[in-house]
Amino acid sequence: MATRRLAPPEVQPKSFDWSADSAVKVAFWMGKYPEARKQSAVIPLLWLAQKQEGWVSEPALRKIALDLAMAYIRVYEVATFYTMFHLAPVGKHHLQVCGTTPCMLRGSGDLIEVCQKRIGNHHHVTPDGLFSWEEMECMGACANA
Numbered sequence: 001m002a003t004r005r006l007a008p009p010e011v012q013p014k015s016f017d018w019s020a021d022s023a024v025k026v027a028f029w030m031g032k033y034p035e036a037r038k039q040s041a042v043i044p045l046l047w048l049a050q051k052q053e054g055w056v057s058e059p060a061l062r063k064i065a066l067d068l069a070m071a072y073i074r075v076y077e078v079a080t081f082y083t084m085f086h087l088a089p090v091g092k093h094h095l096q097v098c099g100t101t102p103c104m105l106r107g108s109g110d111l112i113e114v115c116q117k118r119i120g121n122h123h124h125v126t127p128d129g130l131f132s133w134e135e136m137e138c139m140g141a142c143a144n145a
């Protein structure tokens, strides 16, 4: 089963803040919702943080919680639920392999072995920064398995 956890503390940056470019986009997304519903911008803001840094760090989650006046745990829940958010640094080419039963029955275990052999353990980035991989739950592509 795929595990969704934040990167370990030694990998986390000390702080996070929006770049000037991202701050403009944050203001745009927050402006789309009434003040009392600004938490609805959580997914766009998580996406912007990932676009800016390449992944979503723990300080980024805290910054988003602060900006949206949300409890940190609520932002954490969203970030850890959606596999489109990288919770640790990833390679330029990040592979996601489905490890759910239909795909396992059709050989995704073999793909996982190849990834482990060629790239390393899941969430490991190759020294050249090109590749990383992770196991995921069903991607809704079961028919292709």
Ligand code: FES
Binding pocket: 098, 099, 100, 101, 102, 103, 137, 138, 139, 140, 141, 142, 143, 145
């Ligand atoms: S079980 Fe693998 S994509 Fe659905």
